[in-house]
Amino acid sequence: MEPNPPPGFEPLFRSSPFLDHNGPFFSRANDDGTFVVGLRILPKHANGRGGAHGGLLMTMCDIALGYRTTRSQTPSPMLTTASVTTDFAGSAKVGDWVEAHVEVHKVGGRLAFANCYLVCNGERIVHASAVFARTGDRPAS
Secondary structure: OOOOOOOOOEEOOOOOHHHHHHOOEEEEEOOOOOEEEEEEOOHHHEOOOOEEOHHHHHHHHHHHHHHHHHOOOOOOEEEEEEEEEEEEOOOOEOOOEEEEEEEEEEEOOOEEEEEEEEEEOOEEEEEEEEEEEEEEEOOOO
16 A cells, blocks of 8 residues: 555655654645645554554654644744643544644743644544643754
């Protein structure tokens, strides 16, 4: 099975050995300057029952929450995940396309707060809320 994303999605703008191992992840820019992170559920992402593993979905939330919150300001704050709370309201199966939609609530001097919804087949299947510790700002490039 190929990880073919829907039209408008490109490989995620940033990667790491961890993301390469767990992806491939994609992103699509929105008209308002924000973005959505997406993932096609492949056989390697499945649990023993053939659904997307909960740990993978939590990882997707953490990736989307962190990248979106960091890119919500200029200069971009350097953030470290302090807490992620995840609630599962549904599931995804092999072959499904899952999108992470993030709402940044506040980026303060020491902490940042955001929510994420994973959407599959038009339904919200996961809600995650995160708190990040701000450790400084990235230099302007």
